[in-house]
Every structure is written in C-alpha cells, then in structure tokens.
Amino acid sequence: MKYPTAIYLDHAASSTLRESASKAMVEAWQKGPGNPASTHHAGRAQRRILEDARDKVASLLGAFPDEVVFTSGATEANNLALLGHAAAAGPNSPLIGSPVEHKSVLQVLCELAKAGHPLTLVSPNPEGIVPDLTCALPTGANPGTVTLQLANQETGALQPVGKLGKQLASTHPAWRLHTDATQAVGKIRVDFHSLFVHTLSLSGHKWGGPIGAGALLVRRGWPLRALCHGGEQQDGRRPGTESSMLAAALAVALSEAVADLDAFQTRASAFRQTILNTLKQNAVPYEINGSPEGLPHILNLSFGGIRADLLVMALDLEQVAISAGSACTSGSILPSSVLTSMGLSKDRILSSIRISLGHDTTPEIVDEALVRLIRVVRRLGGGGLS
Ligand code: PMP
Numbered sequence: 138m139k140y141p142t143a144i145y146l147d148h149a150a151s152s153t154l155r156e157s158a159s160k161a162m163v164e165a166w167q168k169g170p171g172n173p174a175s176t177h178h179a180g181r182a183q184r185r186i187l188e189d190a191r192d193k194v195a196s197l198l199g200a201f202p203d204e205v206v207f208t209s210g211a212t213e214a215n216n217l218a219l220l221g222h223a224a225a226a227g228p229n230s231p232l233i234g235s236p237v238e239h240k241s242v243l244q245v246l247c248e249l250a251k252a253g254h255p256l257t258l259v260s261p262n263p264e265g266i267v268p269d270l271t272c273a274l275p276t277g278a279n280p281g282t283v284t285l286q287l288a289n290q291e292t293g294a295l296q297p298v299g300k301l302g303k304q305l306a307s308t309h310p311a312w313r314l315h316t317d318a319t320q321a322v323g324k325i326r327v328d329f330h331s332l333f334v335h336t337l338s339l340s341g342h343k344w345g346g347p348i349g350a351g352a353l354l355v356r357r358g359w360p361l362r363a364l365c366h367g368g369e370q371q372d373g374r375r376p377g378t379e380s381s382m383l384a385a386a387l388a389v390a391l392s393e394a395v396a397d398l399d400a401f402q403t404r405a406s407a408f409r410q411t412i413l414n415t416l417k418q419n420a421v422p423y424e425i426n427g428s429p430e431g432l433p434h435i436l437n438l439s440f441g442g443i444r445a446d447l448l449v450m451a452l453d454l455e456q457v458a459i460s461a462g463s464a465c466t467s468g469s470i471l472p473s474s475v476l477t478s479m480g481l482s483k484d485r486i487l488s489s490i491r492i493s494l495g496h497d498t499t500p501e502i503v504d505e506a507l508v509r510l511i512r513v514v515r516r517l518g519g520g521g522l523s
Pocket of ligand 1: 149239288317319339341351
C-alpha cells in the first residue's frame with residue numbers, strides 16, 4: 138500500500154481548499170475586470186457573481202440574503218459584531234461571555250471592558266461546555282450583549298446556543314446575542330433564525346473555502362455600527378469593494394460541505410474511534426480533553442508528561458502536521474486559556490495536542506499518522522509512559 142508522505146491533520150486551523158472553490162475563483166476572475174459597484178456590463182457581471190454567492194450562503198444557513206455581510210474572515214466578523222452591538226446598546230452596556238471563546242472574541246470583550254463596559258466571563262464545566270450564561274444576566278441593568286460560540290476551536294465542544302437564544306428572546310428581548318460559529322458551520326447543520334441569535338460569524342477556510350473569505354450574518358432590524366467608513370457597500374455595514382471571486386469560492390465550498398455533512402460526521406466518528414482504539418491497543422496512555430459529545434473531527438489529547446510543543450515539533454519532523462492547543466496560540470508555551478478554564482491540571486494542559494480531521498482525510502492518512510504518532514510518543518516518553 139502507498140502511504141502519504143506529508144500528513145496534514147490540522148484542519149481546525151485551516152482546511153484543504155476544495156477543487157470546486159478553486160474553480161469558482163478562477164471562473165469569477167476569467168469573467169474579466171469589473172467592480173461589483175459599477176453600473177456597466179462588466180460591473181454587473183461581477184455583481185451577479187457576488188449576489189449569487191450571497192443567496193447561496195443565505196439559503197444554506199437559513200438566513201435572508203440581505204442578512205449576509207461578507208468579511209475577510211471570522212476575526213473581522215467577530216469584531217464587527219461585538220463592537221457593533223456594544224455601540225448600539227450604548228456606553229457602559231454590559232457584556233457576558235466565556236473564557237472558552239476564540240481570541241478574536243475574548244480580546245474584543247477585554248477592549249470593550251477597558252472602555253467601561255462591565256464584563257462577566259462564565260467558566261465552562263470540566264468538559265468545556267457552558268451550560269448557562271443567563272445566570273450572569275444582571276437584574277435591572279441596561280440591555281447588553283451576550284456572546285457564546287457554537288463549537289470550540291480546541292476541544293470541539295458544542296455549546297447550547299439555540300437554548301440560550303430562545304431563553305433570551307423570551308426573558309430579555311432587548312439583549313443582543315452573538316455566536317461565533319466558525320468551527321461549526323460546514324460541520325453541523327446551522328440554521329441562523331432557529332438559533333435566535335442576532336449575529337453569527339463564519340470563516341470559509343475552515344471547510345475548504347479560501348483563506349480571507351468569511352461573513353457575518355446580521356439579523357434584520359438589528360443594525361450594527363460599521364468598523365470602517367468610506368463606502369456604501371453591503372449597506373454601509375462593511376464598506377470596501379467586495380471580492381466576488383472570494384465570495385463565489387466561499388459559497389461553493391459551503392454548499393459542498395453542507396451536502397457532505399452527514400457523511401463527514403460518520404467518517405470523522407469512525408476515524409476518531411480508530412485513533413482511540415489504536416492508541417489503546419498499543420498501550421499508549423492518553424487522556425481526552427473535552428466532551429465526548431463534541432464535534433468528532435476535533436480530538437484534544439494529552440499524553441502524560443510529554444510536552445505538547447516537543448511532540449508537535451517531533452511529529453513535524455515526521456511530516457505530520459497537528460497543533461498544540463489552537464493554532465493561534467501555538468508557538469507560545471502559555472497554557473491554553475480554554476483548557477485552563479475547564480479546570481485541567483497544568484501538566485495535562487501543557488501536554489495537550491489537537492488532531493483535527495478534514496473533508497479529504499482518508500483511512501490511509503489516519504493509519505499512517507497513527508504509526509508515526511505512536512513511534513514519536515514512545516520515543517519522547519522514553520519508556521516512562523505508564
Ligand atoms: N473563531 C474561531 C472559533 C476560530 O477557530 C477562528 C480561527 N482560528 C477564528 C474565530 C478566526 O477566524 P479567521 O481565521 O477567519 O480570522
């Protein structure tokens with residue numbers, strides 16, 4: 138059997154560009170020049186590509202086309218949502234979130250707190266789930282903003298966003314709810330309106346679209362203040378010439394990911410089981426960090442006593458790409474704030490790695506990755522793995 142040489146199992150950081158997405162970009166580019174805002178035939182051709190992409194994204198995610206604001210990715214979308222909600226809710230309006238959020242949410246919350254918004258962060262349970270944020274709602278305060286991600290970037294834990302949205306809609310209808318759905322879209326079925334959120338962010342490169350293409354869904358009737366000024370594009374919510382090429386690629390990749398949702402879940406669950414069974418059969422001790430009910434394609438494991446940064450480096454020398462914690466924190470040996478907030482020990486956190494599977498992961502890739510992983514763990518463990 139022919140084994141792949143370079144193995145990529147870091148799809149939660151960025152996944153393989155789908156063939157269909159690459160084709161859509163080239164096709165949009167080959168249509169010729171044109172600014173989607175221009176009224177001549179060339180501009181109209183680009184606008185058609187852009188609006189077709191907007192329609193497709195909206196229909197795949199249960200939104201209206203005018204609720205889709207294309208952005209450069211989820212970092213921008215999270216900033217646009219949270220800064221926009223806080224500005225709309227008014228100075229000193231309260232904010233509620235959790236330490237499990239991605240930096241592009243947490244750091245915005247911290248900046249807003251510095252500017253005078255009272256901030257409450259609710260810790261997750263040991264499985265990384267935040268069962269209830271309503272306990273942090275202040276009584277009698279001005280309406281504010283609550284943010285809760287749909288799926289976690291390090292453990293794959295799924296958060297009860299729909300339940301929270303329903304609760305807020307009935308008890309605190311003036312409050313705004315944002316969800317960072319970056320790790321969930323394209324992996325589980327996501328329906329914007331049935332989550333009862335006001336904004337939802339997403340990023341194309343997590344499901345085989347291009348890097349640099351994302352979106353914020355913004356519920357009708359809940360205007361946001363723009364981050365940038367200087368144009369009327371996307372109803373002034375995100376000024377700047379839109380990239381029809383990136384939007385087309387994002388939409389095509391999303392429709393492929395959504396069509397493959399159930400099959401992907403089945404494949405990922407089977408691969409996850411293979412990884413855990415093989416480690417067990419080879420007497421390699423490990424601990425799983427996070428909920429067993431989470432996204433099956435994200436597996437966060439600690440190999441007792443082996444430092445994650447050394448393991449990631451040693452695997453890289455074996456041509457296996459995985460990450461220590463989330464990609465945004467690797468390179469730094471600070472313990473992951475997500476795992477810390479779950480109450481895990483420092484040793485367990487510093488030895489935690491994330492393996493994440495993608496749409497093009499095959500059984501051969503998983504099998505060969507396991508051979509190399511077991512070899513490296515045994516070497517680094519120096520026989521002291523027990
Ligand atoms: N939120 C989450 C949950 C993520 O995993 C990421 C990507 N690491 C982002 C936001 C930022 O996305 P982007 O790379 O599109 O800026």
